[in-house]
Amino acid sequence: MSGPVSRPARSLTVLGSCGAWPEAGRACAGFLLEYDGFSLVLDLGYAALPQLLRHRPHGEVDAVVVTHQHPDHCVDVSALARVRYYEAPDAAPIPLHCPPGVLDVLRALEPNPDPATVFDVHNLAETKELGPFAVETVVLPHYVTNLGVRLTAPGVSVAYTGDSGPSDELSKLAQGTDLVISDATLQGASPPTTPRYTMTATEAARGARGARRLLLTHFWPGSDRSVSVAEARKEFSGEVVAAEEGLTLPL
Template identity: 85%
Template sequence: MTVPGSARTLTVLGSCGAWPEPGRACAGFLLEYDGFKVVLDLGYAALPALLTHCPEGEVDAVIVTHQHPDHCVDVSALARVRYYLAPDAAPIPLCCPPGVLDVLRALEPRPDPATVFDVRDLASTREIGPFRLETALLPHYVTNLGVRLSAPDLTVAYTGDSGPAPELGKLANGADMFISDATLQGASPPTTPRYVMTATEAARGAAGAKRLLLTHFWPGSDRAVSVAEARAVFDGEVLAAEEGLTITL
């Protein structure tokens, strides 16, 4: 439901890659645009944070970039919340690559996730609520689709996990907020192909965006170091994702 005049915000539900540090969670964001609520990824321990904002999991859509559990495992928990607390509610649109549904069914086949969610192929979905949805296939160990959500006066883009790639430039160009993988710090590893980025590479990929939000930090990383590295090459505002942080867009 769209409520004219409502806030446009991005809330960090989780910011860790691989596994959550104590008191933190893995990938997850809640994007609100004039009353429409869309979740971007929902990894380990991200659901409790979502429930502080949506106590019965009452979101309008979920987008999952890829099937790794640090990005999708708590979608299974959200399915339980909806199944038990809102059994008569319409299925929530779930836009994801095909492998995500396989993971969810392996975690909990009953109820079938496809009965709680309206499962849609992320690559072929063009609209979700008020947003025009574009995707970009980005380098990772499994199929990972970066997303770009555009509505009047707002564009938010998110990489999921990604190595450095030319596709990042198109994803970021003109975005009001670019949420980017920044797993690593320091010099770029010499290995190729690359499936995650340093903070410096994230900042280079974000060229053309107005603001950069670094996320997917390797557990134990000093986030101030990542921010400093990104600021050295990115002209706009650089933020570190922190659980509970809400950003006005």
């Protein structure tokens, strides 16, 4: 069995890129953010844990952030709890920063061990610091409470929308960042329905203006991702990349 994959000291690795459910061979939302030895997971949806274990074989991460309680963003946090419970029973609980509804989902999945004993649970809306990162959050439009998050450390700034419809808050989240990780569930013309709870790639690009790079993610299963990239490039002057499992971006 091969060991952990080597990556730059400051990097963002895609663990999962699908929305709703994972295509064959892929996973749902998940990202590993690494900064000078500090490792932070952003969301961990269906099938994202095996991707994480390629890099952290015993689930040894310093913190987990979950944007909202939908299973394609949090269900594999329960699997991570099992890894830590059995592989490192004496280790300190991993800080978990999330909206309160996430803990309810995790307890419904597996009440024993209580996830609050494997994780040190914090309300993400009240989080201001996380390891080397200053943390800012904004409420973004989705079916449940979804918190966009901006993480800033010396020389690095990353914003992540979780799931979101179009919102003026997106530009505040993105402005001046090195990288925006954005919901780009849909393609083509914006749906006429209101309110909106997910975005087209075009809308994601508009919301990310002011950032240096845009990473499109949360693709609807079966989508041609090159179409999303092409649509986004018409509205965003910086680099546009489609999330792919295993992709690592230096920061």
